[in-house]
Amino acid sequence: MMEATIRQRLEQAFPGAEIAVRNDSARHAGHSGDDGSGESxxxxxxxxxxxxxxxxxxxxxxxxxxxxxxxxxxxxxxxxVAG
Incomplete structure (x- = not known):
């Protein structure tokens, strides 16, 4: 859900942009900031x-x-981020 929201917001703000969104939450499980949602x-x-x-x-x-x-x-x- 968060991935789709991030992508949608960026596509609206930067039409035609090359965009790749990756969820790295699993790499930070148990670390500071991990809220258990899997989307942190x-x-x-x-x-x-x-x-x-x-x-x-x-x-x-x-x-x-x-x-x-x-x-x-x-x-x-x-x-x-780049042009």
């Missing part, structure tokens, strides 16, 4: 032309803004 740790790869001219921090902020309230519902998000 995520890795996102996104490539979109609107991100090309931005610096790393600005790209990450753009992704966080696109995800909105999702950021408050997960513990960790690893990003691989």
């Amino acid at each position: 740790h995520w890795h996102v790869l996104i490539r979109h032309e609107s991100l090309a001219a931005q610096g790393r921090v600005a790209r990450h902020r753009a992704v966080h803004a696109a995800l909105g309230d999702v950021m408050g519902r997960i513990h960790a998000l690893a990003l691989d």
Whole structure:
């Protein structure tokens, strides 16, 4: 469910982007931030032309803004973001 929400939000914010969403929660089972939901740790790869001219921090902020309230519902998000 969370994977679909993440993908949908990013597709809406970055139409035509290359997007890959991976659930890494199982790798963090029993660690800090593991809430037992199996949806606490995520890795996102996104490539979109609107991100090309931005610096790393600005790209990450753009992704966080696109995800909105999702950021408050997960513990960790690893990003691989480029233009």
